Amino acid sequence: MIDNPFSYGKTVDGPFFYGRETELEEIKLSMRNATNLIIYSPRRIGKSSLVLKALKDLEHEGHPVVYIDFFKVSSREKLIELYAREVVRPMKGWEKGLQWIQGLIRGIQPVMGLDQTGLPELRLSVDPSQTARAFEDIINLPVRSAREKCWIVVFDEFQEIEKLNGASFEKELRATIQHHRNVSYVFLGSQRHLLLNMFSRKERAFYNFGKLYRLQKPAEEASVQFLHARFKAGGFRVSDELVRNILDHTRNIPYYLQYLSAEIWEYARLSASEPEAIFRQALERLLINQNDYFQGIRAQFTPFQMKLLSAVALHGYGTYESEFLQKYRLYPTSSVQKAYKRLTDLDILEKQNNQFGITDPFFALWLKQES
Ligand SMILES: Nc1ncnc2c1ncn2[C@@H]1O[C@H](COP(=O)(O)OP(=O)(O)OP(=O)(O)O)[C@@H](O)[C@H]1O
Numbered sequence: 001m002i003d004n005p006f007s008y009g010k011t012v013d014g015p016f017f018y019g020r021e022t023e024l025e026e027i028k029l030s031m032r033n034a035t036n037l038i039i040y041s042p043r044r045i046g047k048s049s050l051v052l053k054a055l056k057d058l059e060h061e062g063h064p065v066v067y068i069d070f071f072k073v074s075s076r077e078k079l080i081e082l083y084a085r086e087v088v089r090p091m092k093g094w095e096k097g098l099q100w101i102q103g104l105i106r107g108i109q110p111v112m113g114l115d116q117t118g119l120p121e122l123r124l125s126v127d128p129s130q131t132a133r134a135f136e137d138i139i140n141l142p143v144r145s146a147r148e149k150c151w152i153v154v155f156d157e158f159q160e161i162e163k164l165n166g167a168s169f170e171k172e173l174r175a176t177i178q179h180h181r182n183v184s185y186v187f188l189g190s191q192r193h194l195l196l197n198m199f200s201r202k203e204r205a206f207y208n209f210g211k212l213y214r215l216q217k218p219a220e221e222a223s224v225q226f227l228h229a230r231f232k233a234g235g236f237r238v239s240d241e242l243v244r245n246i247l248d249h250t251r252n253i254p255y256y257l258q259y260l261s262a263e264i265w266e267y268a269r270l271s272a273s274e275p276e277a278i279f280r281q282a283l284e285r286l287l288i289n290q291n292d293y294f295q296g297i298r299a300q301f302t303p304f305q306m307k308l309l310s311a312v313a314l315h316g317y318g319t320y321e322s323e324f325l326q327k328y329r330l331y332p333t334s335s336v337q338k339a340y341k342r343l344t345d346l347d348i349l350e351k352q353n354n355q356f357g358i359t360d361p362f363f364a365l366w367l368k369q370e371s
């Protein structure tokens, strides 16, 4: 039984990761130089996978690294625990790590918990009466425990910090880490406008905190090669035409590209057919599976917003040009403006060169079908 040669839905590495040679070098260079980075892109382009790969390399070079996913941070205590766990992780032997961290962070203690599989696991936890001290200690750790090579601290999904007591936490964090000289802080976020607002608005705590780095789609040539190679590893020699079709339907966005390819591969195996022969059915099946999810998204919108969205799907993109607005009977302009803004704020649409496109290429196909 051959495993599916494609992977999506979690960060990827090894044979599931392709391209990004230049980006990896650029990011690693900044990290090594203790430069702060804000990495942004449309959703699912591969930010987290790229940064984790960079961290792996730099950890090998001797840099202490910390990676925190803010989706998992539900409180200040949780941030401290996750941070502490990251710091202890590379240490050999729990006891040694524990002793070391207890000497550095006030109020941190070991507790027994259960891991994902239900097995007992030793965890770090914070005495709630000591949270403020523990927070101060841990955030300053990269300076207090400086090594020869700079620390690299990554905060993924950083826009989620807004949920934790909003502006005050943001300010507090900034107030502490702005004095950290020999540390590279790297911020990533999937909600692009939220993240960019945090770093590009004068009134925000993190204004001008680091270098903005926009991650682009991978080079098409790299995607083409990857698709041929992975289908081959999965037992199929596929045509250039199929590869082209996959790129067109996924707009060369890595997540969608792997998702559709995984479906095609699986369906071809199940039906003992060539991938080319079942491309349409695989795509159909994928859209059917996503049906509830798309219905749910659509249910959040007003009839006018839905009308605009359908128009954008049918037209391929949306604009303020009268030809487009008249064709789909979109007026008054003030409503169109409002609808574009809401849909962009929700990352459903993205604006580029005065055109609005639907972020999720499968949602775009689905909307077109439904219209
Ligand atoms: N370099 C890559 N090579 C192959 N596939 C990739 C690569 N980067 C990303 N992917 C695909 O895209 C998916 C999403 O990747 P990742 O989580 O790294 O993106 P992201 O930009 O962090 O996404 P999000 O916006 O949801 O945070 C992966 O599961 C994988 O299928």
Ligand SMILES: [Mg+2]
Pocket (backbone or CB within 6 Å): 047, 048, 049, 156, 190
């Ligand atoms: Mg991510």
